[in-house]
Amino acid sequence: xTSSLRLRAGLVSIVLLAAFLGIWHLATRSTxxxxxxxxxxxxxxxxxxxxxxxxxxxxxxxxxxxxEHLRRPFYDNGPNDKGLGIQLAYSIxxxxxxxxxxxxxxxxxxxxxxxxxxxSKALDPFIQxxxxxxxxxxxxxxxxTIKDSSISAIFVIFICSIWPMLLNTVFGVASVRxxxxxxxxxxxVGTLRRAFTVILPAAAPTILTGMRISIGIAWLVIVAAEMxxxxxxxxxxxxxxxxxxxITNVIIAILLIGIVGMLLDQILARFTRMVxxxx
Amino acid sequence: MTDKFISIEGIGKRYSxxxxxxxxxxxxxxxxxxxxxxxxxxxxxxxxxxxxxxxLAGLDAPSEGAxxxxxxxxxxxxxxRAVIFQSHALLPWRTVLGNVAYAVSSKWRSxxxxxxxxxxxxxxxxxxxxxxxHKRPSELSGGMKQRVGIARAxxxxxxxxxxxxxxxxxxxxxxxxxxxEVRRICLETGQTAFMITHDVDEAIYLADKIxxxxxxxxxxxxxxxxxxxxxxxxxxxxxxxxxxxxLRNHIVDxxxxxxxxxxxxTPGHDPRNVPVVQIGKPGLTVAAASDEPRQTWMPGSSPGxxx
Numbered sequence: 001x002t003s004s005l006r007l008r009a010g011l012v013s014i015v016l017l018a019a020f021l022g023i024w025h026l027a028t029r030s031t032x033x034x035x036x037x038x039x040x041x042x043x044x045x046x047x048x049x050x051x052x053x054x055x056x057x058x059x060x061x062x063x064x065x066x067x068e069h070l071r072r073p074f075y076d077n078g079p080n081d082k083g084l085g086i087q088l089a090y091s092i093x094x095x096x097x098x099x100x101x102x103x104x105x106x107x108x109x110x111x112x113x114x115x116x117x118x119x120s121k122a123l124d125p126f127i128q129x130x131x132x133x134x135x136x137x138x139x140x141x142x143x144x145t146i147k148d149s150s151i152s153a154i155f156v157i158f159i160c161s162i163w164p165m166l167l168n169t170v171f172g173v174a175s176v177r178x179x180x181x182x183x184x185x186x187x188x189v190g191t192l193r194r195a196f197t198v199i200l201p202a203a204a205p206t207i208l209t210g211m212r213i214s215i216g217i218a219w220l221v222i223v224a225a226e227m228x229x230x231x232x233x234x235x236x237x238x239x240x241x242x243x244x245x246x247i248t249n250v251i252i253a254i255l256l257i258g259i260v261g262m263l264l265d266q267i268l269a270r271f272t273r274m275v276x277x278x279x
Numbered sequence: 280m281t282d283k284f285i286s287i288e289g290i291g292k293r294y295s296x297x298x299x300x301x302x303x304x305x306x307x308x309x310x311x312x313x314x315x316x317x318x319x320x321x322x323x324x325x326x327x328x329x330x331x332x333x334x335l336a337g338l339d340a341p342s343e344g345a346x347x348x349x350x351x352x353x354x355x356x357x358x359x360r361a362v363i364f365q366s367h368a369l370l371p372w373r374t375v376l377g378n379v380a381y382a383v384s385s386k387w388r389s390x391x392x393x394x395x396x397x398x399x400x401x402x403x404x405x406x407x408x409x410x411x412x413h414k415r416p417s418e419l420s421g422g423m424k425q426r427v428g429i430a431r432a433x434x435x436x437x438x439x440x441x442x443x444x445x446x447x448x449x450x451x452x453x454x455x456x457x458x459x460e461v462r463r464i465c466l467e468t469g470q471t472a473f474m475i476t477h478d479v480d481e482a483i484y485l486a487d488k489i490x491x492x493x494x495x496x497x498x499x500x501x502x503x504x505x506x507x508x509x510x511x512x513x514x515x516x517x518x519x520x521x522x523x524x525x526l527r528n529h530i531v532d533x534x535x536x537x538x539x540x541x542x543x544x545t546p547g548h549d550p551r552n553v554p555v556v557q558i559g560k561p562g563l564t565v566a567a568a569s570d571e572p573r574q575t576w577m578p579g580s581s582p583g584x585x586x
Contacts, residue, residue: 180368182338183370185338185356186338186357186358186360186362187356187435201370202370202372277415279371
């Protein structure tokens with residue numbers, strides 16, 4: 001039953017994809033009337049004006065270009081022409097660094113706040129104010145103080161991924177079942193051992209859920225941040241190709257951003273499953 | 280009343296309510312238990328039974344008074360007093376063996392893995408869970424979970440066991456088997472046990488001494504009923520004992536009527552000298568629970584034996 005459902009769902013997915021590609025192909029195939037112009041002028045104009053070709057690339061153009069990129073993912077022809085692999089690697093490295101720094105701060109801090117009702121109440125107004133700030137709003141402040149665009153981007157990732165992890169850790173730690181704590185207390189388990197053997201495993205699913213939300217937000221933000229700071233990364237690539245008027249490359253970048261985001265989410269989902277316990 | 284292994288001395292518990300008005304759950308509560316004794320507390324919900332148990336366990340602190348165990352006033356929890364929780368409270372991310380081993384390694388920090396495992400296994404075998412060591416709590420039935428809870432409590436070889444309605448969430452058949460097991464284990468190991476229950480038959484089967492508490496707030500320990508049934512009683516012929524119904528009726532009458540009216544009807548009740556009811560003894564002896572022999576008979580508190 002389950003396998004047949006999966007099979008049918010897969011079939012429907014393929015049909016939907018084929019339909020989408022078909023419509024896309026048909027929609028971009030149409031030709032507009034061609035204006036006659038002098039050959040010199042025509043060389044300055046795009047294919048849309050000279051041959052009436054749609055400005056929006058079709059799926060075949062995108063496919064051909066994607067194949068080109070996939071064959072040479074790591075070429076480097078100078079600052080404005082690097083392989084997609086290199087650009088993605090820059091973005092992933094920035095997200096990874098900012099995110100890991102956020103993990104290192106958010107989880108211990110969340111533990112402390114969650115275990116202390118006083119700290120929890122005292123820090124709550126700050127967290128509530130800081131949490132809804134768009135991470136990009138920090139960018140000018142980061143650029144001014146850090147004076148390095150690449151580190152500023154990492155800071156922006158750090159600041160945007162810290163809140164979901166912090167709040168989930170606080171919540172997870174604060175809502176560990178009283179009876180499990182009481183078990184540890186009757187066994188005279190010390191505070192540190194209790195934190196690692198009872199509170200951490202009990203709160204782990206909630207913490208991992210926060211980490212999963214964070215990685216999603218971090219990947220959303222990196223594209224925008226790299227558009228601002230420039231230089232390298234998939235976000236910069238998108239903006240650079242927009243300036244080059246290469247819609248094909250923009251579409252390819254969009255596709256890859258989606259795939260990498262999905263993979264990051266799947267990795268965290270797997271970790272979450274590993275620490276989840278049935279009750 | 281010579282051996283007072285556990286002595287609860289004048290404890291009270293108050294909660295500060297809204298507007299500074301304090302709610303007294305109970306106050307000036309005195310009771311004592313001898314080593315190896317099995318005591319059950321019976322009373323309606325809200326009389327503070329669980330609070331008494333939590334204070335005894337060290338999970339809760341009394342607002343006043345003290346608890347003395349084995350000659351020492353307690354402060355906080357101790358590995359000498361194991362608790363079997365009503366909701367079993369197993370750690371769901373650990374296996375059966377892991378849960379018991381956690382307790383064992385908490386008591387004997389220096390033991391190596393193999394020694395901890397062997398010791399834990401011994402107690403898993405004792406409660407009849409051999410073969411289920413590597414299952415997680417979610418794969419176990421309610422009765423099996425509570426067996427793990429019992430194994431965990433016993434594995435640290437405590438001086439006493441505290442049980443808060445350990446079988447109330449189980450079906451009748453499982454409850455019966457587990458009562459047998461607990462009774463067997465307590466008799467074999469000479470455990471001192473303090474159990475809260477709502478089940479009159481459970482108390483009669485298990486307890487040497489039954490503490491009856493009146494309704495809260497302001498609950499008092501009304502009587503200590505000594506169980507007249509022989510120590511080698513069996514579940515099957517329990518109800519055939521000539522004193523069984525006298526005992527049962529006495530407790531049920533208390534729960535149904537006297538628990539509400541006891542405080543008003545017995546103004547001279549001295550919480551330090553709670554009457555001891557010995558059913559079946561001629562003349563219904565009422566002795567002082569306290570070892571202070573200044574009062575042995577209190578006319579005002581004579582409990583009417585209905586059977």
